[in-house]
Amino acid sequence: MSEQDLIRSVDRLVDQVAQWTPARWAASGGSRAVTMHALAQRLADIEAGVTGHPRHEVPRLANDLVLPDQVRVTARDLLAARPSAEVFAEAARAVAETRSALAELRP
Template structure:
């Protein structure tokens, strides 16, 4: 998995959700087990964990902001952190798979 493929997956997800208003974020995702905002925050946390691992740093909790409209920006930031960390191809592949799975679940 290349950095370009992860970047593309993130851009597609951001394009899908970037215009959503709060009610749409609060709606249940496919399957009805969690709100869409919760799923995207889980994705943000997972990518942040991969970036911390790639940097050899401890994992930190990504704050769950009150306003879900910030989630696309949080996703962009943690994805950029992962790429800047020089993550191994398997970490990039895992991140891209998580992005694609989240995108499908929304």
């Protein structure tokens, strides 16, 4: 697993959800937004593990339209930490699991 593979998987996910409306984020009882926020948190946690920085809570903002940006930012922070291939693979699995979970929530 490489940096470019992770970038591509995050970009695909963000492209998939970036045009979603507030109503689409709220569908399924808001679990789409919860799922996407959980990915942002997971990527932040992985980055903290790589850098040795304390874990911090990724804020859950009121506007779900920012969720793709939160995922992109936390992924870029992880990339900046220059993790190992194993960490790239872990992050890519988290992105893939999120894509699958969001697909299962389609109306």
